[in-house]
Amino acid sequence: MTEVVIVLIIIAILVALGFGLIGMVKGGKAGSDKMFKSLVLRVSLSVFLFLLVLFAGYMGWIEPNVVMFDAPVAPAPVQK
Amino acid sequence: MTTATASHDDHHHGPEKGLMRWIKTTNHKDIGSLYLWFAFTMLLVGGAFAMGIRAELLQPGLQLMEPQFFNQLTTMHGLIMVFGAIMPAFVGLGNWLIPMMIGAPDMALPRMNNWSFWILPFAGGILLSTFFMEGGAPAFGWTFYAPLSTTFAPDSTDFFIFAIHLLGFSSIMGAINIIATVLNMRAPEMKLMDMPLFVWTWLITSFLLIGAMPVLAGAVTMMLTDRNFGTAFFDATGGGDPVLFQHIFWFFGHPEVYIMILPAFGVVSHIIPTFARKPLFGYSSMVYATASIAFLSYIVWAHHMFLTGMPVAGELYFMYATMLIAVPTGVKVFNWIATMWKGSMTFETPMLWAVSFVFLFTIGGFSGLMLGIVPADIQYHDTYFVVAHFHYVLVTGALWGIIAAVFYWLPKWTGKMYNETLAKIHFWWAVISVNVLFFPQHFLGLAGMPRRIPDYSLQFADFNLISSLGGFAFGASFFLLTYIVIDCIRNGKPASARPWPSAKGLEWTLEPKAQYHSFNKPPSRALIEAESQNS
Amino acid sequence: MSEQEYYIPDGTYWPIIGSIGLTTLFVGFANQMHGAEWGGSVMVLGFAITVFMMFGWFGLVVNESNNGIYNKQVDRSFRWGMSWFIFSEVMFFAAFFGALFYARQLSVPWLGGADNNIFTPDLWNAFSASWHQMAFMAPGSVTDTVLQSGTVMSFPAVPATGIETATPAMVVDPWGLPALNTALLLASGVTLTFAHHALRAGHRNQIVGWLVATIALGVAFLGFQILEYGHAYHDGLKLTSGIYGSTFYMLTGFHGFHVTVGVIMLTVILYRVQKGHFNADNHFGFEGVAWYWHFVDVVWLGLFIFVYWL
Known part of the structure; x- marks a missing residue:
């Protein structure tokens, strides 16, 4: 669940960054405004996401990828 | 509205003299010519390798070369043809034609344009120099699968990797330039749906290039570190996977094959209406079909990997997605035929190439569909059937489009007319010999002859003999092509501004030999509408 | 004109x-x-x-x-050029992120016997599919293995390059330097945004201050990154430590390279600001570099989350 939220926020950040790019390409006063607003949004979202990840890690909702796999561990060595 | 080419120096009006003209040039026509001559040289080099391959395969047994050298020839033939001949030739055509077609004076970023060409001779030089290194040139096929290209490859592979990096820089810069040109330098009165199809197909091809070439750069970078710095991307002993290489490679590789064919679609969409004396059938459906093909090309890559290990669900998905590409491609073929339907057709040389393109490319397309079916591919995979398939789409597809374009626009480039009789002789020579060369390879593949082998069992001897003889004849036809082009440049009769009376397009409104900077002032709305394909 | x-x-x-x-x-x-x-x-x-x-x-x-x-047309050409150049950069990083996801979600579990990969126990004695322990098998630890069919298969114990191999004790802890570095880089994004705002408002002195802060944060990031490489290397995580080391160092390494380039570009922009090259309405050089920096910042955020956490 937390992972899904995190990934969604990352997508939102990428979209904001993309709108910034569109603003940059457009140029002029309108483009400059659009770029600046999108980048402000992207910075705010990033800071929020960072704090969220730290909080989630602190609360134990997500774990660092030390323990990765629920996949069955290989059976014990078979001597041949 | 004052419109003139800005010139703070006088020499803007004409080219500089001597060698420095070509090294410093920012002119799209100069750079286009450089690209085309470079591509033609590389075509002859790659063709020479192909002659070596066919000579060895003339008879069963090893006659001329060691198997290792044979593998070097097949590898370098593929690499040189793909990265040295076909792609630069299309960029050359784009350079020459796009500014003229959209009513612009030049490309958007002319200096970068110069650089994207001048990287090529260096990259090509590095690539070819591997033949003279210890261990010889890369011998793992143009797809350079790991671990053949990592653990078991000669030292020269690192030079090959850097050559690919340089070629990638060049392609990306060329693509950025074309996007900026089409979107920013287009005549202000020209809407997107007024653009000629060659411009549309190149614009879409540019997006494919920018999406695909960096991924190839990533793949060869991983190869480089796997080879020299002990990373384990493609090494299962370190938790990586050789199949990962194939995924990354074909994520580049499948868009790459459309990079090589979409501009040819554009060329043919110009030539057929001209000589059928009818407007192009279904202009907008052509545009949407091109965009659909481009999108689909990103999500079908693993159909090259049906036999390398994939969950069944993956095989099913990639099979169905691949079948889907037949729909927009079918739309295009249908439109070309509908354009010719009840037209008053004549068959000048460009039209001969274009019509044979439609016919022969469709053969290649159908064999592609056969290969895309998983249970059938289990039989065809890595046989000569695959070789026949991709030569039908790349030689009688991509190369045919390039040659058609050269004959169609040569009068505009040189202001002179080529020798029509010789050109027709050359066409029939090439089209017959190319089928003698590649059609029997279908039979060889179905009979089970694997690709990339210097020797084969006796039952394949007859078809290989026929194929090799066709190959030599096809190779020889390029001497005639060279003569025709040089003869046109030197002795051609003067051409009119619109040598094909029913041709449409802004480029035909220029002088017979297009002036150095195409449009000093943007064409009017009336002119654009009169010359539009979308009418 | x-x-x-x-x-x-x-x-x-x-x-x-x-x-x-x-x-x-x-x-x-x-x-x-x-x-x-x-x-x-x-x-x-x-x-x-x-x-x-x-x-x-x-x-x-x-x-x-x-x-x-x-003229303005040239300006727009530069803008188009910069944007598609950055898109090509995105695709370059995508290749490496793709390799990371593929290795973690598919190839390593498969090697460990996930799905129905029945050969694994035979081929890989004492192999366990945990992310951090992925390393080249130590020399001599893999011997010729006899498949059930009786075929003898042998596997190279060391990569052909003959480079010494190592096994890291554990994954890099995200709580220490990585979290600090993320904070530094995010802060640089904030300061850059303030510089951007100051530029648009025409306050040159403020721009210089915020730009200097951005560059300083970028340099600090690079310094801590080197420090972290030292720690990781000391703990046995090397470029040669199998796929974990490969993806870790290649992703963060290419990112670090881009931060370096970004710092150089920001320094040039700082110089140009002081020379008075930009004004509130016309500052594409600044915008291009700023966007590049935001892009590099987002890549790091992706790295922090995908390499260290998820």
Whole structure:
């Protein structure tokens, strides 16, 4: 669940960054405004996401990828 | 509205003299010519390798070369043809034609344009120099699968990797330039749906290039570190996977094959209406079909990997997605035929190439569909059937489009007319010999002859003999092509501004030999509408 | 110069110099890897030529821009060019992220016997599919293995390059330096946004202050990154530590390279701000570099989350 939220926020950040790019390409006063607003949004979202990840890690909702796999561990060595 | 080419120096009006003209040039026509001559040289080099391959395969047994050298020839033939001949030739055509077609004076970023060409001779030089290194040139096929290209490859592979990096820089810069040109330098009165199809197909091809070439750069970078710095991307002993290489490679590789064919679609969409004396059938459906093909090309890559290990669900998905590409491609073929339907057709040389393109490319397309079916591919995979398939789409597809374009626009480039009789002789020579060369390879593949082998069992001897003889004849036809082009440049009769009376397009409104900077002032709305394909 | 006029730049030697520089760099690099003594010096020479080309070429463009030679169409061409260049960068990083996801979600579990990979126990004695322990098998630990069919298969115990291998004790802890570094880089994004705001409002002194802060944060990030590499290396996580080390160092390494380039570009922008090259309405050079920095920042955020956490 937390992972899904995190990934969604990352997508939102990428979209904001993309709108910034569109603003940059457009140029002029309108483009400059659009770029600046999108980048402000992207910075705010990033800071929020960072704090969220730290909080989630602190609360134990997500774990660092030390323990990765629920996949069955290989059976014990078979001597041949 | 004052419109003139800005010139703070006088020499803007004409080219500089001597060698420095070509090294410093920012002119799209100069750079286009450089690209085309470079591509033609590389075509002859790659063709020479192909002659070596066919000579060895003339008879069963090893006659001329060691198997290792044979593998070097097949590898370098593929690499040189793909990265040295076909792609630069299309960029050359784009350079020459796009500014003229959209009513612009030049490309958007002319200096970068110069650089994207001048990287090529260096990259090509590095690539070819591997033949003279210890261990010889890369011998793992143009797809350079790991671990053949990592653990078991000669030292020269690192030079090959850097050559690919340089070629990638060049392609990306060329693509950025074309996007900026089409979107920013287009005549202000020209809407997107007024653009000629060659411009549309190149614009879409540019997006494919920018999406695909960096991924190839990533793949060869991983190869480089796997080879020299002990990373384990493609090494299962370190938790990586050789199949990962194939995924990354074909994520580049499948868009790459459309990079090589979409501009040819554009060329043919110009030539057929001209000589059928009818407007192009279904202009907008052509545009949407091109965009659909481009999108689909990103999500079908693993159909090259049906036999390398994939969950069944993956095989099913990639099979169905691949079948889907037949729909927009079918739309295009249908439109070309509908354009010719009840037209008053004549068959000048460009039209001969274009019509044979439609016919022969469709053969290649159908064999592609056969290969895309998983249970059938289990039989065809890595046989000569695959070789026949991709030569039908790349030689009688991509190369045919390039040659058609050269004959169609040569009068505009040189202001002179080529020798029509010789050109027709050359066409029939090439089209017959190319089928003698590649059609029997279908039979060889179905009979089970694997690709990339210097020797084969006796039952394949007859078809290989026929194929090799066709190959030599096809190779020889390029001497005639060279003569025709040089003869046109030197002795051609003067051409009119619109040598094909029913041709449409802004480029035909220029002088017979297009002036150095195409449009000093943007064409009017009336002119654009009169010359539009979308009418 | 009015907007209706087309502009075509003069020819220059910079492209051919760039080609020579890159070729020299690559030829030197390849020979250096193959043990030629002269390789390193040639590589440095090629790098120097390339840097010389970049300063020369960009300097030429900046001069022409300041002399008012360009028009709005040229400005838009630069904008298109920059945006699609960055898209190509995105795709380059995508290849490495793709390798990371593929290895973690597919190839490592498969090697450990996930799905129905029945060969694994036979081929890989004592192998366990945990992310951090992925390393080349120590020399001699893999012996010829007899499959049930009786075929003998042998596997290379060390990569063909013969490089020493290592097994890291554990994954890099995200709580220490990585979290600090993320905070630093995010802070640089914030300061850059303030600089951007100041530029648009026309407050030159504030721009300089915020830009200096951004550059300082970028440099601090790079310093801590080197420190973290030292720690990780000390704990046994090396480039040769199997797929974990490969993806970890290649992703963070290429990112670090981009931060370095970004710091250099920001420094140039700082210089140009002080020279008064920009105004509130016309500052594409700043916008291009700012966007690049935001992009590098987001890539790091992705790295922090995907490499260290998820």
